[in-house]
Every structure is written in structure tokens, then in C-alpha cells.
Amino acid sequence: MSEEKETKAKKKSTSIDPAVLEMMEKAEAEGISTAFSRADETKPCPIGHEGSCCKHCHMGPCRLTGKTTVGICGATKETVVARNLARMTAAGAAAHSDHGRGMAMTLLAAAEGEAPDYQVKDEKKLRVVAHYLDVPEQGRSKEEVAVDVAKVALAEFGRQEGELLYVRRAPAKRQEIWRKLGIVPRGIDREIVETLHRTHVGNDQDAEHILDHAMRNALADGWGGSMLSTDISDIIFGTPGPVAASANFGTLREDEVNVVIHGHEPTLSELIVAAADDPEIVEYAKSKGAKGINLTGICCTANEILMRQGVPLLGNFLSQELAVLTGAVDAMVVDIQCIFQGLVEVAENYHTKIITTSAKAKITGAMHIEFHEDRAMEIAKQILCTAIDNYPNRGKVYIPDVQDRLVAGFSHEYISYMLGGSLRESFRPLNDAIMMGRIRGAAGVVGCNNPRTTHDDPHLYVVKELIKNDVLVVTTGCNAIACAKQGLLTPEVMDHCGAGLREICQTIGIPPVLHMGSCVDNTRILTVISQSATEGGLGEDISDLPVAGFAPEWMSEKAISIGMYFVASGVTTWMGGTSPVAGSEEVVRIISEGWKQKVGAAYYFEPDTEKAVKEALEHIDAKRKALKLEEYSPKKYAQSKTYLPGDYFAPEKHGAYSLK
Ligand code: MSK
DSSP states (O other): OOHHHHHHHHHHTTBSOHHHHHHHHHHHHHTOOOHHHHHHHOOOOHHHHTTOEEOSSTTOOEEOOTTOOBOTTOOBHHHHHHHHHHHHHHHHHHHHHHHHHHHHHHHHHHHTTSOTTOOOOOHHHHHHHHHHTTOOOTTSOHHHHHHHHHHHHHHHHHOOSSOOGGGGGSOHHHHHHHHHHTOOOOOHHHHHHHHHHHTSTTSOOOHHHHHHHHHHHHHHIIIIIHHHHHHHHHHHHOOOOOEEEEESGGGSOTTSEEEEEEESOHHHHHHHHHHHTOHHHHHHHHHTTOSOEEEEEEHHHHHHHHHHHOOOEEEOGGGHHHHHHTSOOSEEEEOSSSOOTHHHHHHTTSSOEEEEOBTTBOOTTSEEOOOOGGGHHHHHHHHHHHHHHHGGGOOOOOOOOOOEEEEEOOOHHHHHHHHHTTTSOOSHHHHHHHHHTSSOEEEEEOOOOOTTSOBTHHHHHHHHHHHHTTEEEEEOHHHHHHHHHTTTTSTTOOTTSOHHHHHHHHHHTOOSEEEOOSSTTHHHHHHHHHHHHHHSSSOSSGGGSSEEEEETTOOSHHHHHHHHHHHHTTOOEEEOSSOTTTTOHHHHHIIIIIHHHHHSOOEEEOSOHHHHHHHHHHHHHHHHHHTTOOOOOTTTTGGGGGGOGGGGOOHHHHOTTOOO
């Protein structure tokens, strides 16, 4: 192959998003380093990569490779690999749960009148959550209830004994499995601290025992910190319902002040959205020669403000540095999690201001405008004015003309409503469709991007294969953004769907891929599957359901925790890419076959995406068989294709990225 052809092929294999490819060419031409180029230059340490490096004390690090099979303390490979996985879980759970704690503190401040820019927007949800948390709500004002809900939520973090209150939201059979194994989470912080304690040198040195606690820790995230985060965000900002928007680099505007919001928490970003509508702020932007203010988002803050406010998505995790390269971003406002330090170096070549806002996350060289709830709107306006002041400093702008439409905002409340209307909200129609084989099963496809694989390719392969095989997909995080950019989040795009799934989606008027939110919102999926399991007809427990989990391009510790709480809740899950536990066959066995026996679900790390999808479909069919459901036949509902109006929009015919 000629050098030119080789370079072209290599570039193509870095992403399937045409906008990302365009921007990478620009980065290369200008000699600017990005995560893509750094991934090429930095090979992963092969020992740490498979979980075989122990650096938990200063006798080492002990690299268990070749003839070295134990560390200086005698720790075996199983112990070391298990400890590393458990610590990843603890860090991931800590990140999500601290986000949840922040939301509870905002609710408390709002209800006590100390954060006047926040109110209880969804009183109905507040009262439902009060019920879950044993907070009396009848005859009380929403502020009184909110104070108690926030206080009980905060107490869940510091709880020392008993069980997390939200555990009761799981099917009864699932709760019994957890109790029998002794892995019901007690307090959110307690389980995280205990993981760190157990994995300290000279402590828990039995791989299975360490990993049992890792499950308990992950459950404290899924059924604790993250679930509280989702619920309280809904209480303060409103429970999402379907909203139309657009995605990709084409959401940037040449003639407006572009503010890109990146990170995870909705607390500041919601206020920025509100401030951007303030006539005074808009006038100020006009006074600087811009037509207005344009907001667009990256990562999960983007998912949060998309779901509730319809703010467009610029891109997912690996698009962050490339956004700055457009020269069109006047400010990138970041809070917590998934923010590259490399942004500052890229921004040095352009006019973009990188603004950190969280007291927990500063970046050397970035501007820091610290966010405080009690002055929320004032700070949001200060940030927008900083971006506006920066607009006249723009140099040459290059925005790829790539954009697609989407529909997002499928909270579990909305899914229940859309299946039965306000009088008969229910999961019955979904269960019936699965029982009849119209829908073969369901899958949660979630998680990050990872430059070690072709950006967005495994995400889209998994999703397209699943819907082609009549599996309804729910999505969050960066997978949701990948689907949005490909037009998979619109009800009209049915070309990739199997006939049975297509018919159901078109009858209800939903896309075959339901955007359910941010990383913490994976708990919405837990709620859907719990309600589906208790609805009847599909067994009694989550592990009975014909469902599967995927994180095809995972990279973060949060993804490890999410994957683990799905498995511990009964959902067999396939993580893509290479395995962080490949160093120990015993650990691989414990979390797959071992956990199948213990919690009814396996945790797989499978680099072969095709194989993972094949296994998941077999798994779904095996679950159908165990439930004695009608055998799934792809041809049974094939006739539905002939008369469905959605067929007018076919990405292959019109170009998936052509809509503006
Ligand atoms: S943002 S954790 S890269 S999904 Fe939630 Fe995306 Fe993963 Fe961050």
C-alpha cells in the first residue's frame, strides 16, 4: 500500500463520524496534539492494562508478569487483578455518588431558600420520591417535603447500618438474592471506603471475597448515589419527556457566540441555558457583533440539558478537543468528569476560553470561575459575558457542515406514560410485545468513547445489529450521542429495524433507540427493568428478563461501576475493548460463570464486537426459552414493512449526515 493510501486508511479507522474525521485532518495539518494522536504515540502498559500491576504499597509496584507470579507481600495474580477491578469500581461509584450528593445539597439549599435560583420544578416526582424515602408528604408544602427528602437522601451517603432505602425498588426476588449473598449496600460512602480499606496492603486477599464486595459497592452506586442523582435532578429541573434537537459539529454557529457546555452536572448548565435567554445578555452579545448566543454540549452535561431543554449536542467524549479546533468556540464551560487536561493546550492555539467551574476540578492554565449555588444566575451570566467578550477575538473559523436530527428525553416515567396514556400508565404493552416475540428483547447500550478503537464504530455496530434483530435499545451517555449523530434517535429512521420492532415503534411513535439520559441516568434503565419484571409475564426477577447490557467503547471507572451494578442487578453485560482483568483467568471465571451462579448474570469483557452481539442474542433467546415464550421468528412480522410511512426516510438513500 502506498504511504498516502496507508495514511488515508489509518485516518478512516480512527472514527466513523465525518465531522470528527474532518477535524482530525485539520489537527494534523496544524500539528495539534489530540487524544487520537496521543493514543497513537502512547502504547498502554501491557501489565497494568490487564490488571496485573499492584501499586497499592511502596514495596512495589509489583508487576506480575513472566516468572513473577506473586507480589512482595505474596499477593497472587487473582488477588491483584481483583483488587484493581474493585478499586476501579470504587472510584467510579465515588464519582457518580458525589454528583448525587451535590444534587441533594442543591435541593436542600433550594428548599431552605439559600439557593433562590432553584425551585422544585416537578412536585409530583418530589412526592413519589418522598414515598420511596419514607418522608411524609401529605398535607405538607413542597418546600417542607423537599427539605426532608434532601436530608434523608444525604443520610443515605453516611448510613452505617441496615439497607439503602432504594433497594426496595428492586423486585422482591432480587432483594432476596442480595440479602442471601450479604451484598445489600448499607451506606453509599461506607461501601466505597470499605473497598479502599479491603484493597489496602495486607487486607482482603481472596479474589472472590474482594469481588463480592465490589458488587456491593457498585450496587451502592446504581441503587444509591446515581439513582438519587437522577431523581433529585428531575425534582429540581423537571422529569424529561420527548424533545427534538440536533447533533454534531453543525450545531455551532458562525455568527453567534458559541458556548460549549461539557461535563456532567446539570446544576450550572441549566442556569446557563436560562441566562442565555435573558434579553440583556442577548443584547450584550449583539453589541459585540454576534447575532445571539448559541449553546451546544459535549458528554453528559449535554445529555442533561438536551433531555430537559432541547439544547443540541456537539459531540461525545472524543469530540471535545476537536470542538476547540473549529476556532468557533468562544468559551467551553466544564464542571466535573471526562474533561481532558489537553483542552488547555489545544485552546492556546485559538481564542477559546476553557472555563473550569467546580470547586472539585481545576485545570492548570484554564480560567476558573467557581460556581456557588447561592449566586447561581449571577455566575451563569458572568460566564456568558466572558464568552461574549471573547467573540471579537475569533480568528478563522472552520465548522464541518455535519448535523442530524434527534428525539431524546425518554425518562422511565414517560415510557410508562407512552405505553398506556395517563389513565393506564403501565409496562404491560412492552411486556406483551416481548412475550409475543414482536420485540425479541431489550438492551441497554451505554458508555464512553475510547481512542483505542474506531470512534463510534463499535457503538453503532452494536445498536444497529440489535435493532435489526428486533431488540429495543435504550441508551445513555456517549453511546446516546453516537446514535444521535447517526440519526438513530428519530422515529422515522426504521431502515435498520427488524419488522416486529419497527411495527411497535411506529404504532407508539417512538424511535427504535430510546435516549434515556446521562451516565447517572443508567438508573432509569434499572427502574424500567424492575417495573417490567414486576409487571408480570416475564418472570419475577430482572435476571429472568430477555435483556442484555453493553458498553462497547468504555474507558472510565464509572463505566466499570455501571457495568457491575447492572450485572449484580441481574443483567448480563458485555464490555467492549480489551479486558482489565485479563491477567487472571480465575477472576475472569469468577465474574462470568461464578456471578452467573450467584446473581444470575455474567460480566464479560469481549473485544470482538460481533461475537459479543451474537452471544447477547443467544442469551436473549435462552431467556425467552426459559420463560417458555413464543419462539422468536424474524419473519413473523415481516409484512409490516410494506405500508409504514417511516420508510420515506432512509439514511442510506439520503445520507445519514445530510440533514441541516
Ligand atoms: S460522559 S463517563 S465518556 S459515557 Fe458521561 Fe461519556 Fe463515559 Fe464520560
